[in-house]
Amino acid sequence: MNLLFYLKKRSTYKNGPVTIYLRFTIDGRRAETSTGKTCDPNRWNTQAGRAAGSKEETRVLNAYLDKLQSRAQELHQLMTSGEETVTAETIKNRFIGKAFQSRTLVAIFEDHNAKMKSLIGKEFERSTLQRYETCLMHVKDFMQLNYDVSDIPVSKINFAFIVDFEYYLRSVRNCGNNSAIKYIKNLGKIVRICLGNGWLIVDPYLDYKPKQNAVHRAVLTKEELSRIKEKKFSMERVATVRDMFVFSCYTGLAYVDVCKLKRSELIKGTDGNLWIYTSRKKTYILSRIPVLPAALAIIKAYENHPQCVVKDTLLPMMSNQKLNAYLKEIADLCDIRKSLTFHIARHTFATTITLNNGVPIESVSKMMGHTSIKTTQIYAKVLDHKIGSDMQKIIGIVD
Incomplete structure (x- = not known):
């Protein structure tokens, strides 16, 4: 000093x-x-x-x-x-004798959540706020259990606090590795706020090196996707769900993005073909996607659907819960032994439709609205037949 x-x-x-x-x-x-x-x-x-x-x-x-x-x-x-x-x-x-007011963790966390709540729909999704609220609940329970207090000065947050909180999440809350680390990262944002304001001097995360486990992401093979596309369904609603799912397989759009897709977002590109220009709801990043024939056929099939006309949307979407319930039925009818959910369509686009057909990962990342190539690499799972096809190219060269 x-x-x-x-x-x-x-x-x-x-x-x-x-x-x-x-x-x-x-x-x-x-x-x-x-x-x-x-x-x-x-x-x-x-x-x-x-x-x-x-x-x-x-x-x-x-x-x-x-x-x-x-x-x-x-x-x-x-x-x-x-x-x-x-x-x-x-x-x-x-x-100067001013009463010392110690900044406390819960008070700062609650202030953060209140500000985030006021920005729902502008900068944040409600699901993001819910995760921070759940994290705060876990932090409160952890402090009560470990320290018998309802709040602590942020100056008391150190490396041991972070490690003990992680152990609490894994043991008491029975969180898996990746879930525990996500909550630790949520707390980390609050710690960065404290560091930035000078309320905390030493970063407790300095020596904390968490590692997320690789997640197996289910995708449909080309043959499985064909089975779903060609299957005849007696119920119109089931057929509609199939079409919504297939559309996502050929565009890579997540459920929320298909729901909000407007007719005005179907644009004729400089190449003379139709493109979808839309901002992802999760990241607010612009996705520019060339419309493949299979996706265009579905758009045309529903252009006069009453729901699309009234809401000015491209497709007549229903709740995610109903979609996933019907998709399980579709999987059974098509003899697909995978837990079929709408989000699998996005994984299928990244893997089966694009990367395994030679589309560069940079282009796939742009179409999917990712902020980083690393995110695309998580989605991308190269199938065995692609590896085999690539290796066939060097047969005769290395012999």
């Missing part, structure tokens, strides 16, 4: 004594307060930070400033040994 006494002149200053201020500097951040004393600029030694001269009033003033400096240094030592969060602002507040 650096301390500096200096004269602070007002913008309207002309002449006469000037108020002496004390500046606290810690880690490059400053805070200042008035000493309540004044000094004529002509009698002030800027380098020494004291009044110059040998008069009695000068000695009294300098002695007072010496006492203030000693008090500030003692406070700094006291706060450091007490494991308080020591910043220029906190030590200034203690110095």
